[in-house]
Amino acid sequence: MKAYLKKQRKAGRSVGLVPTMGALHQGHASLVRRSVAENDVTVVSVFLNPTQFNDKTDLEKYPRTLEADCHLLEECGAQVAFAPSVEEVYPEPDTRHFSYPPTDSVMEGAMRPGHFNGVCQIVSKLFMYVSPDRAYFGEKDYQQIAVIRRMVEDLGFDIEIVPCPVVREESGLALSSRNTLLSPEERTLAANIYRVMKESLSLDKTVQQTHDYVVENINQIEGLQVQYYSIVDGDSLAEVNSWDDADSIVGCITVFCGSAPIRLIDHIRYK
Numbered sequence: 001m002k003a004y005l006k007k008q009r010k011a012g013r014s015v016g017l018v019p020t021m022g023a024l025h026q027g028h029a030s031l032v033r034r035s036v037a038e039n040d041v042t043v044v045s046v047f048l049n050p051t052q053f054n055d056k057t058d059l060e061k062y063p064r065t066l067e068a069d070c071h072l073l074e075e076c077g078a079q080v081a082f083a084p085s086v087e088e089v090y091p092e093p094d095t096r097h098f099s100y101p102p103t104d105s106v107m108e109g110a111m112r113p114g115h116f117n118g119v120c121q122i123v124s125k126l127f128m129y130v131s132p133d134r135a136y137f138g139e140k141d142y143q144q145i146a147v148i149r150r151m152v153e154d155l156g157f158d159i160e161i162v163p164c165p166v167v168r169e170e171s172g173l174a175l176s177s178r179n180t181l182l183s184p185e186e187r188t189l190a191a192n193i194y195r196v197m198k199e200s201l202s203l204d205k206t207v208q209q210t211h212d213y214v215v216e217n218i219n220q221i222e223g224l225q226v227q228y229y230s231i232v233d234g235d236s237l238a239e240v241n242s243w244d245d246a247d248s249i250v251g252c253i254t255v256f257c258g259s260a261p262i263r264l265i266d267h268i269r270y271k
């Protein structure tokens with residue numbers, strides 16, 4: 001992959017990177033198509049990164065579909081699918097420690113200790129291997145983008161981070177690799193998450209009341225259990241108490257769905 005990219009660079013071609021963990025769906029396809037449109041060469045990494053899973057059962061349950069992934073990438077026009085083994089990426093345990101509070105210490109950072117450290121470990125490695133001009137990340141993982149922006153600033157990577165909008169099913173459910181683990185009934189239930197968050201946009205209530213509205217209305221639905229709903233500054237991810245506290249305000253949610261249960265995340269922009 002490095003030799004191939006060296007040739008492309010020599011020929012003056014720009015490179016886009018789309019980091020993924022595989023189990024690709026139309027959400028990923030939208031990132032890949034965007035990279036293909038904006039760069040001469042698109043590299044898509046398919047690597048189920050063990051260091052970002054604090055829960056090893058979650059890692060075991062994660063769908064693995066490399067062959068189907070490669071077909072989708074070909075259809076989207078990507079030039080390279082980069083799927084290294086765990087041993088190639090981590091010949092030795094990665095002992096590097098990244099810390100960018102509050103972006104990585106709140107919400108997912110608090111619920112999944114070590115998760116963003118693992119994300120920074122793999123994304124920094126991918127940035128070093130590929131050295132892309134641009135890297136594409138789905139806004140579905142809103143907090144991840146905030147953390148990666150801080151890492152890019154901290155380590156001085158000369159890489160443009162391109163956030164791409166969430167792709168949703170017609171029902172409003174955000175596309176996610178984890179959706180394949182939901183039964184058809186659970187999928188229908190899960191669509192209520194975005195429906196309730198969207199309703200909360202037009203409430204004309206305080207931040208606290210809006211928070212409570214979302215949590216109460218989702219928890220009322222049997223089979224859904226909110227783990228947290230945080231209304232935060234869209235850049236620093238610090239919690240806000242009033243709508244005037246920040247220029248950009250986003251609500252980030254995590255909900256357990258069904259009996260397994262499957263943990264789903266989503267977000268909505270208030271301003």
Ligand code: PAF
Nearest residue numbers: 019020021049119122141
């Ligand atoms: O968003 C993901 O799929 C992963 O966190 C990423 C960025 C590919 C790193 O493993």
